Structure formats: C-alpha cells, structure tokens
Amino acid sequence: MDRLTQLQRIFREVFDDEELRITPETSQKNLAGWDSVSQLKIILTVEAELGMRFETEEVSSARSVAELLAVIQRHLGS
Amino acid sequence: MTVARREVVRFALAKLEAGEVCRRAAGLLQDMTGGDFEADAAAAIADALEAVCPDFDPALIEELSGDSAAQAFVRARLLNAWKHASEAEAQLDRCIDALARPDATTLALRARWRAKRGELTGAARDLRLALHLFPDHAFHLRTEKLVEKLSASVAPRRRCRLALLGSSTTALLAPVLRSVLFRDGIAAELYEGPYGAFRQEILDPASGLYRFAPDHVLLLVNRRDLALGPDGGVRGARESAAELRALWRSLQSRLPCHVVQTTYDLPPPGGWGFLESARPEGRRRAVMAANEELATDLPAGVSLLDVEALPLPDGITFRDERGWHASKQYPSAGALPVLAEALASQVRAAMGLASKVLVLDLDNTLWGGIVGEDGVGGIRIGPPTAEGEAYRDLQEYVRDLRSRGVVLAVCSKNNPAEAKAPFEAHDGMLLRLNDFAAFVADWQDKAAGLARIAAQLSLGLDSFVFLDDNPFERTLVRERLPEVVVPEVRADPWSMLAALRRGMYFEANQITSEDLQRNLSYQATEALRSASQSSESLEDFLTGLGMTCEHGPVGPTTLGRVAQLVNKTNQFNLTTRRYTEEQLRRVSGDPGWWCHWFRLSDRFGDHGIVGVILARAEARRLVIDSWLMSCRVLGRRMEDFMCACLVAAAVERGAIEIHGEYLPTAKNGMVEDLYPRMGFAALERVGTFRLELSESTAPRSLWIRGVLREEKAEGR
Numbered sequence: 001m002d003r004l005t006q007l008q009r010i011f012r013e014v015f016d017d018e019e020l021r022i023t024p025e026t027s028q029k030n031l032a033g034w035d036s037v038s039q040l041k042i043i044l045t046v047e048a049e050l051g052m053r054f055e056t057e058e059v060s061s062a063r064s065v066a067e068l069l070a071v072i073q074r075h076l077g078s
Numbered sequence: 079m080t081v082a083r084r085e086v087v088r089f090a091l092a093k094l095e096a097g098e099v100c101r102r103a104a105g106l107l108q109d110m111t112g113g114d115f116e117a118d119a120a121a122a123i124a125d126a127l128e129a130v131c132p133d134f135d136p137a138l139i140e141e142l143s144g145d146s147a148a149q150a151f152v153r154a155r156l157l158n159a160w161k162h163a164s165e166a167e168a169q170l171d172r173c174i175d176a177l178a179r180p181d182a183t184t185l186a187l188r189a190r191w192r193a194k195r196g197e198l199t200g201a202a203r204d205l206r207l208a209l210h211l212f213p214d215h216a217f218h219l220r221t222e223k224l225v226e227k228l229s230a231s232v233a234p235r236r237r238c239r240l241a242l243l244g245s246s247t248t249a250l251l252a253p254v255l256r257s258v259l260f261r262d263g264i265a266a267e268l269y270e271g272p273y274g275a276f277r278q279e280i281l282d283p284a285s286g287l288y289r290f291a292p293d294h295v296l297l298l299v300n301r302r303d304l305a306l307g308p309d310g311g312v313r314g315a316r317e318s319a320a321e322l323r324a325l326w327r328s329l330q331s332r333l334p335c336h337v338v339q340t341t342y343d344l345p346p347p348g349g350w351g352f353l354e355s356a357r358p359e360g361r362r363r364a365v366m367a368a369n370e371e372l373a374t375d376l377p378a379g380v381s382l383l384d385v386e387a388l389p390l391p392d393g394i395t396f397r398d399e400r401g402w403h404a405s406k407q408y409p410s411a412g413a414l415p416v417l418a419e420a421l422a423s424q425v426r427a428a429m430g431l432a433s434k435v436l437v438l439d440l441d442n443t444l445w446g447g448i449v450g451e452d453g454v455g456g457i458r459i460g461p462p463t464a465e466g467e468a469y470r471d472l473q474e475y476v477r478d479l480r481s482r483g484v485v486l487a488v489c490s491k492n493n494p495a496e497a498k499a500p501f502e503a504h505d506g507m508l509l510r511l512n513d514f515a516a517f518v519a520d521w522q523d524k525a526a527g528l529a530r531i532a533a534q535l536s537l538g539l540d541s542f543v544f545l546d547d548n549p550f551e552r553t554l555v556r557e558r559l560p561e562v563v564v565p566e567v568r569a570d571p572w573s574m575l576a577a578l579r580r581g582m583y584f585e586a587n588q589i590t591s592e593d594l595q596r597n598l599s600y601q602a603t604e605a606l607r608s609a610s611q612s613s614e615s616l617e618d619f620l621t622g623l624g625m626t627c628e629h630g631p632v633g634p635t636t637l638g639r640v641a642q643l644v645n646k647t648n649q650f651n652l653t654t655r656r657y658t659e660e661q662l663r664r665v666s667g668d669p670g671w672w673c674h675w676f677r678l679s680d681r682f683g684d685h686g687i688v689g690v691i692l693a694r695a696e697a698r699r700l701v702i703d704s705w706l707m708s709c710r711v712l713g714r715r716m717e718d719f720m721c722a723c724l725v726a727a728a729v730e731r732g733a734i735e736i737h738g739e740y741l742p743t744a745k746n747g748m749v750e751d752l753y754p755r756m757g758f759a760a761l762e763r764v765g766t767f768r769l770e771l772s773e774s775t776a777p778r779s780l781w782i783r784g785v786l787r788e789e790k791a792e793g794r
Contacts, residue, residue, distance in 0.1 A: 002126040009125055016223030018194070036405070037249045041219040044250075044411050048216030049118055059404045 003069055010045050014038060027064030042068070052076060115147040117183035123148075124155035134160040147176040151184065158191070167191050179549060179566060180556075182213035186221050193227060202232040203560060209261035211566050212391075212419075212580055215254065215411045222253040225260050235263035235540075236429060241287055241335075242268060243276035244298030246408035251298070254418040262426060263540075273406065280329045288333060294425050295329060296338045297322070300408045301345050301365055308350035309357060310364030319371035326380055336428040336587075337380045338421055341369045343409070344386060346397060381424040381587045385409070388416045389579040416580070423585035433563060433583040435537055436479060437528060439546035440490040440497055440519075442569055444476075444509065445469050450492055454499045460506025468571035473508040475575055480513055484584045485535065487516040489527040489544070494519040510681045524551045525558035543583045545574060620715060620781040623680040627719050630787035632666040632673040632690075639687045640675055643706060648745040650717075651706040652738065652752065662692075670695050672727050676720055678711050678782075685711055689720055693728075693736075700728040702738040705752075712748075719779035721756045729771055736769045737761075 004022070012020045015033055028034045034042075043054055046068070052075045054062070062068045131138055138156065142149050150173035158166035170188050177184070189204035205221065205228060240255070242248045248270050259266045269290040271279045276297060279287040287295075299322065304315050319342075326337050342365050347354065354360040373382055390396060390413060398410030409417060426432050441448040446458030446465045458466035459473070480486050486509075490497050497519035501511045511517070516534050518527040524546070532539045540561040546552055547569040556564050565577035632640050641659040648654065657665075666673040676689035688708040693700045702724070707716060728736050738753050740746075742765070754760065758767035 002122075002129045005125040005129040006122060009121070010220070013220035014222075016227070018190075040250065040405055040407070041222075045216045045219050048214060049122075056400045056404050059400070 003072060004065070006049075007046070007065060007068065010042060010049065014041050014045060022065050024066035024069065025064065027066075029063075039063075046072065050076065114179075115151075115177055115181060115184075117151070117181050120148045120151040121155070121183070124152045127152065127156060128159045131156070132159070134162070145176065147173045147184075150176060154187075163191065163195065180207060180211060180553075182208040182211045182217055186217065186224070189221075189228075190224055193224060198228060198231050202228045206261045206560075207556065209257055210563065212415060215250075215414045218254045218257050218415060219250075221257065225253070225257045229256065229260045229265050234260075234265035236431065237265045237267070238294060238425065238429060239267045239290065239292040240269070240425065241271065241290060241292035241295045242298070243271040243279055243287070243295060244408075245274050245276065245303050246298060246300060246402070247273055247406045248298065250407060250411060251414055251418060254414045255296075255421055258415075258418045258422040259425065262422065262431065264422075264425070264429070264431065266425075277325065280325045283332060291333060292335055294336045294338060294428065295333075296340075296421050297325075298340050298408070299342060301342045302402075304342060304365065304368060306345070306361045306364050308348050308354055308361050309359045310354070310361035311359055312364045312367040315364035315368040316371045319368040322372065323377075326377065330377075330379060335379075336425075338383055338424045339372060339380060340383045340385050340417075341372060342385075343396065376588075378588070381428070383420050383424060385417070388413065388420055389576070389582075390416055391580070419580070419582055420585075423582035424587060427585050427587045432541075432585055433484075433543045434541040435485045435487060435531075435535065435543070436476065436584070437487045437489050437531060437542055437544045438476070439524075439548065439551065440488060440492060440500075442547040443545055443574065444473060445500060445504075445507070446571070449500055450496045454503050457500060457504065459500065459504060460508075465571065466506060468575070470506065470508060472571045472575045472578075475578060477508055477513065479584055482584075482586065485537070486514045487531045487535070488514050488518060489524055489531060489546075490519045491521055491524075492519040508684065512681060523554060525555055528555065528559060528562060543581070545578070547574070617781075623714065623781065625678060625680045625714060625716075625782045626785060627716065627782045628677040628679075628785045628787050629674060629689075629720075629723055632662065632675055636675050636687060637663060637666070640673075640690050643687065643690050643708060644692075644704065647706040647708060648743070650708070650712065650749055651704075651743075651746050652702070652749055653704050653741045654743050654746060655704050657704075665692065665694075672700065672724075672731070674723065674727070676707075676716065676723075678714070678716055680714075689716060691720060691724055693724065695731065695733070698732065698734045700724070700731065700733045700736045702736065705738070715779065715781060717752065717756070719782040719784065722779050723784070725769070725771065734771055736771065738767045738769075740765045740767070 004024070008020070008022050011022050012018055015038070022031075028039070040059070043059055043062070047053055050072065052072070054071060054075075058071050062071050127138070135156075139153055142153055142156075150169050154166045154169035154173060156166075157163075157169060167188065170184070170191065174181075174184055174188065185204045185208035189201040189208070192198075192201035192204065201224075205224065208217075208221075238259075240259075242252055242255070252268050252270055256266050256268060269287065269292060271287060279285045304310075304318050306315060322339065326339070329335065329337065344365055345354070345361055348361055350357075350360070355362045357363070369384070376382055385396065388396065394410070394412040394416075396409045396413045398407065398412075401407035401410055423432070438444055441450070441457075444459075446463070446469055447456055449457050458469065460466050460470045476486065488497070494517075498511060498517070500507055501509065516531045518531055520527070524544075528539065528542060528544060532542065538561075539559055542561075543563045543565065544552075544555055545565060545567070546555075547567065552564045552566070555562055563581070563583060565574075565581055567573045567577045630636070637659060641657070641662050644662065645656050662673070665671045672691070672693045672695070674691050675687045676691075677687045678685045678689070685708070688711045690704065690706050691702065692704040693702045695701075705720070707720070724736065736758075738758060740750060740753065742750065753767035753769075756769070758769045760766075761768055
C-alpha cells in the first residue's frame with residue numbers, strides 16, 4: 001500500500017506534522033485542520049507529484065483518505 | 079518528474095514486493111542516476127521502501143550504498159524514518175553535495191530537518207536558496223508551514239504589512255506571496271479581506287482593512303468582474319475601471335499606502351468568436367479598453383501589474399476554469415508563483431529593495447564561446463548563428479536594463495585585454511565597454527571579484543544579481559556571499575534571458591527622471607572623457623559618439639524597413655511622399671533611380687536603418703524625390719553624411735547637378751532650410767534648390783565613418 005505512505009508524506013508536509021499517521025479512515029470529520037483550503041492544497045500537491053488531474057466533482061467529493069486513494073486509483077490504475 | 083520517468087517508477091513500484099525490495103530498489107535507483115536527479119522519483123521510492131521496511135534495517139542501507147544523489151537521498155529518508163536523525167542528515171548532505179545543480183525539494187527537506195533540531199539559520203538559508211530556484215506551486219503548498227515557522231524566528235532585513243484584496247479567493251496566493259517575500263528577507267504580515275468584498279473594505283472606514291493599516295494593498299481583479307457579454311460594451315468596461323481608480327483615491331485618502339493593481343485578464347474566445355476582438359464593442363476589446371483606462375495617467379503610489387505580461391513557465395496556463403468553479407481560484411494554481419513574484423517585485427521596488435546591480439560573466443554568458451581560445455572572430459554573438467542571435471537578445475535585454483538605470487558590471491576569469499576585445503572589435507556586440515560601471519577580468523575567484531566591485535561602486539552586495547553559466551562559480555558565490563542573488567541557469571542564452579525575466583529582480587514602480595539621469599550623466603561623462611579635447615563643444619560630443627553609418631542600395635532585405643520609414647516619417651522628410659512596398663520595389667530595381675538606405679550605430683547601440691534617399695536621373699541631373707530620416711537620430715549631423723553619399727553617387731553617374739525640393743507640411747518645418755545648409759542654391763520656384771557639382775560645396779561628414787554595403791537589387 002505504498003500510495004498510502006506517499007499520501008501520508010504529503011499530509012505531513014501540508015499539515016507540518018512529521019508524526020501524523022493517516023489511515024484510509026482518516027477524513028475531514030476526524031482530522032483537525034482538514035478544511036476546504038487544506039483540501040485544495042492536498043489535491044494540488046497530489047496532482048503535481050503524480051502528474052494527474054482531479055475532475056471538478058472529485059475535488060470537493062474526496063473527503064477522506066480512502067476516497068482520495070480511490071480517485072488516484074481510478075486515474076492511475078495503481 | 080518527466081512522464082517517461084514517472085512511468086518507470088510507477089511500474090517498478092507496482093512490482094515491488096517485500097522479498098525483492100532491496101535489490102529492485104537498488105537497481106531502480108541505479109537506473110535513475112543516468113539522468114538528472116528527480117526528487118519526486120526518489121521520494122516515491124523512499125515512500126515505498128519505508129512502507130515495507132518500517133524498522134531499522136542495516137542490510138537495506140548496505141544494499142543502497144551507491145554514490146549517486148538518488149541513493150543518498152533514499153538512505154537519508156529511511157534513516158530518518160527509523161529515527162536516526164543525525165545519520166539521516168549526514169546522508170542528505172551527501173546527496174546535496176553530489177547534485178550537479180541545486181534541487182528545491184531536497185533543500186526544503188534539509189531545511190525541515192535543520193529547523194526541527196533548532197538550526198534555524200541554516201534552515202532559513204536552505205529554504206531561501208530553494209525559493210530562488212522558482213519551484214512550482216506544490217512546493218509552496220508543502221513548505222508553507224515551514225516558512226511561517228522560520229519567518230517568525232529568523233530576523234528579517236525588513237518588515238511590511240500587506241493587504242490582499244480581490245474578487246477571487248486569495249487563500250492559496252497569500253502563502254506563496256509570504257514565501258517569496260521571506261526569501262528576500264522581508265517578513266510580511268498579511269491581511270486577507272473577506273472574499274469578494276474589496277469595495278466594501280475600501281469604502282467603509284471602519285473595515286478590517288483600515289484597522290490592519292497595511293503599507294501595501296494588492297488588488298486582484300479579473301475579467302469576470304466586468305460581466306461582459308459578447309458585444310461587451312467598451313463604455314461599461316471603462317466605467318468599471320474608472321470605479322477602480324476612484325477606489326484607489328478613497329483608499330489613499332484614508333491610508334498612505336502603496337497600491338498594486340492587477341489588470342483584467344483577457345477572456346477566452348466566446349460564442350461570437352473572433353468578432354469579440356474585431357467588433358468595436360467586442361468583449362475582448364472592452365477588456366482592453368478597461369485596462370487602457372487603468373493605465374492612463376497612473377497616479378503616483380499605484381503600480382499596475384499587467385497579468386498578460388507575466389513570464390509563465392512552459393506548460394503553465396494562466397486561466398483555470400476548474401479552479402474558478404470549484405473554489406473561486408484565480409489565476410490557475412500553477413501561475414501563482416509567477417503572480418506572487420510579480421506582486422513581490424512591486425513591493426520590493428516600493429521598499430527600495432529591488433536589485434540595483436547586474437554582474438555578468440562573459441564567456442558563454444554574454445556571448446557563445448571562449449574569447450581567450452576562440453578569438454574575437456570565433457565567438458558567437460549576433461547573426462548568423464541562432465545561438466549568436468539569442469545572445470544578442472540577451473544583450474539587448476541587459477542594455478534595456480541599463481537604460482532604465484540598472485548598473486552593469488563584468489566579473490570574468492580572463493586576461494583583461496582579451497575580455498575587452500569583443501566589446502571593441504566585434505560588430506555583433508550590442509553592449510559597449512562604457513555600458514559597464516565596473517569591469518573585473520582576472521584569475522581570482524569570483525567571490526573576491528564581486529566584493530571588489532561592491533567596494534568600487536559603494537553598493538551593497540545584497541543589491542547584486544550575478545549571472546554566470548558556470549555551475550561551479552554559482553555555487554561558490556552562493557556559499558561565500560549568500561546575500562548575492564545567483565539565478566540558476568542552464569548554459570544557453572535562452573535560459574539566461576528566461577531567468578532574468580522570471581526573477582523580476584530589477585522591477586521598478588515607475589521610471590523617475592533620476593533613473594534616466596543616472597545613465598545620461600554616465601554617458602555624458604564618458605563622451606567628454608573620450609573626446610580628444612577637453613572643451614565641451616558639439617564637435618567633441620559628435621566625435622565621442624563614434625558613429626558608423628552603413629549604407630547601400632535598397633534591395634529585398636531592406637525593402638520592408640525602408641517602406642516603413644517612407645510611410646511613417648513626418649518630421650525630417652523633405653517631400654512626405656508615401657509609397658507602397660510594391661512601388662518601392664519597382665523604383666529600386668530601376669537603373670534610372672538611386673534608392674539608398676542608411677543605418678547608424680554609435681556607442682549607445684545600433685539604431686538600425688534610419689535614413690532613406692530616393693532620387694531619379696533626368697538627363698545629366700539627379701532629382702531628389704524623397705529624403706527622410708528617423709527622428710531617433712536627429713542632431714547627429716547624419717544629414718551631412720547622407721548628402722555626401724548622394725553627391726558621390728551623382729558624380730559617379732556623370733551628373734552635373736542635383737535638384738531638390740521642399741514641400742512644407744504641418745510637421746516638417748525642421749527641414750525647411752536643409753538644402754541651403756547643405757550648400758544648395760535656391761531656384762526661382764519657391765521650395766526648389768540646385769547643387770552644382772562642378773565645384774561642389776556639399777559638406778563633408780567629419781564625424782561619421784561610412785561603410786558601403788552592396789546588396790544586389792532585385793530585378794523587375
């Protein structure tokens with residue numbers, strides 16, 4: 001599940017918390033600071049690093065790590 | 079990461095299985111050492127290894143023991159994940175030392191680790207260098223918090239208060255702007271107005287804006303504010319712009335602040351297609367009219383930032399429809415670093431922190447090749463090579479900087495005589511020796527050279543930008559003189575020009591008479607110094623100009639420019655006759671005509687083709703049909719030179735006299751007495767003159783060296 005590690009690194013940088021652990025269940029509901037602006041930052045960072053682009057609808061709908069991973073999977077197939 | 083590299087990494091990661099991790103990863107990293115180091119690729123591999131090897135594993139490190147930057151990077155990441163912080167940092171140092179050119183991501187990682195153990199100065203230095211490399215928007219997002227932390231704990235050069243107001247969300251722009259200013263040693267406290275409410279903020283004296291009391295107010299508008307239909311309406315657009323101008327006045331009447339206003343972006347093609355540009359009221363024309371309204375008589379204290387002039391990197395578009403609809407993001411996230419740089423450049427300028435001195439290397443920086451080895455004739459500058467032409471563009475850019483008051487200096491490892499030779503002897507060079515306020519050519523290291531230049535000019539090194547194609551020199555100067563800005567470039571002229579544009583180092587809010595005076599005085603001083611006598615006469619000045627005039631018969635390559643001059647010159651134009659290019663082609667191919675162009679250059683540069691004479695033969699007489707000269711070169715007595723050429727040509731053709739006429743217009747009064755001044759005698763008919771060639775009294779040109787260029791005229 002290396003995508004999760006990769007995503008975790010991005011979360012750690014954006015939230016500036018090197019100890020942050022994320023699981024597929026981590027979501028806007030249970031992670032403090034994951035607001036709409038952080039959401040945008042995470043998505044833009046993922047896009048730049050993975051060379052993909054979220055659909056307009058996916059930008060606002062992917063509100064948990066599991067959903068982010070699903071979007072990435074859908075686009076990249078891994 | 080390149081697409082190909084990304085594919086390789088993606089494929090390899092998909093195949094990585096616990097048992098095979100070490101060997102496969104090592105092999106993969108070995109593959110990566112062939113090209114440039116790519117931090118994203120190395121980081122993705124480190125992520126994968128971290129996931130499968132969560133605990134300390136010396137055997138894995140043993141497997142990844144290569145010297146490459148990529149392997150050192152992965153070792154560093156793993157050791158850090160295993161909580162071996164100091165060993166991790168040592169590996170990261172090795173990675174950074176092994177890199178051919180600095181890498182923003184790697185530097186930011188070290189900054190993060192240094193900050194964590196309290197080494198804030200070193201962290202700030204790493205991060206600043208990374209930010210000088212113009213990283214993408216994602217880099218800014220990832221380092222935002224780190225910048226905040228360092229900004230609060232490392233003493234800045236200066237502080238300022240910035241308000242960011244706009245009709246779009248500024249949440250992503252603000253941190254990028256803060257980072258860019260942090261890089262320049264400016265600690266910015268930022269205020270973001272409530273979304274879309276900039277009018278209320280400015281008009282309400284009790285608003286948060288006035289409580290914050292900023293030094294600079296940045297106003298970010300976009301085309302959607304104008305709400306234009308396809309046949310937009312120029313008047314409405316102008317009124318919107320006028321309303322913005324009124325807001326500047328309200329704001330500045332309540333608060334003494336510097337305003338940075340962005341222009342409206344041009345809309346994408348709408349349903350009316352190109353008609354939106356062609357019709358008088360078309361949407362695109364309306365936006366241009368609004369921008370024109372903003373720019374006209376710009377008040378002091380307001381900087382206007384043309385968003386269409388932003389030097390966007392390749393592959394980055396300014397517009398992003400998705401971003402607008404999803405989050406009212408304007409412009410695209412990718413364009414934010416460039417926009418932030420532009421805003422910051424105006425803030426720097428207003429604070430007096432813009433760079434002032436451009437120090438240039440010579441070989442492979444101002445020209446292609448090495449003058450000490452290739453000789454003056456062997457270097458590439460100017461046509462015909464593409465490289466030479468690109469270096470010339472670079473020189474033109476640099477010359478434009480100088481004309482605006484930027485101080486130029488040379489710092490080159492060369493023998494002084496060889497370093498100076500191209501400036502004196504190569505006609506492809508635009509820059510001249512006296513364009514430079516300091517000229518260091520020796521074999522000392524460049525840090526010492528820059529220090530000498532700073533002492534000589536009495537200017538601080540923190541106002542210096544140093545351009546050099548050699549990565550060794552750049553690294554040395556960055557390490558020894560961290561206050562000097564050293565743009566990262568590739569060894570080609572295009573990259574250097576792009577770096578200067580992207581850096582916006584020398585931006586000014588306006589051009590003051592002082593800026594211009596600075597160079598005029600340099601020039602005047604130089605002109606007087608180089609004149610043979612010390613008296614301040616016009617003759618001395620003209621001599622000092624070192625003028626050269628190339629001239630020749632009008633032919634295919636010069637026809638376009640000649641037609642342009644013939645059709646737009648009004649002041650120095652004896653007859654103001656206009657001809658189409660086709661008509662000119664015909665007469666220039668006619669042996670009964672003498673059609674000649676004149677091109678002037680002097681030590682301030684090449685002025686291009688600036689003069690034309692068209693004359694036709696009538697028996698043993700040459701009749702001047704047209705004689706004109708661009709007003710750019712008035713006052714240099716080039717008319718004397720042109721007349722001398724004409725006389726020589728007439729004599730060669732066996733003519734005994736030259737006739738000329740002056741047809742007055744509202745604008746050409748300055749040449750009313752040209753023919754008498756040239757020794758022509760007035761004829762009976764008013765405005766007609768004659769010069770007898772038997773005992774010519776035509777003036778000789780004393781100050782201009784002539785070079786005849788024969789081009790085979792195109793036959794009919």
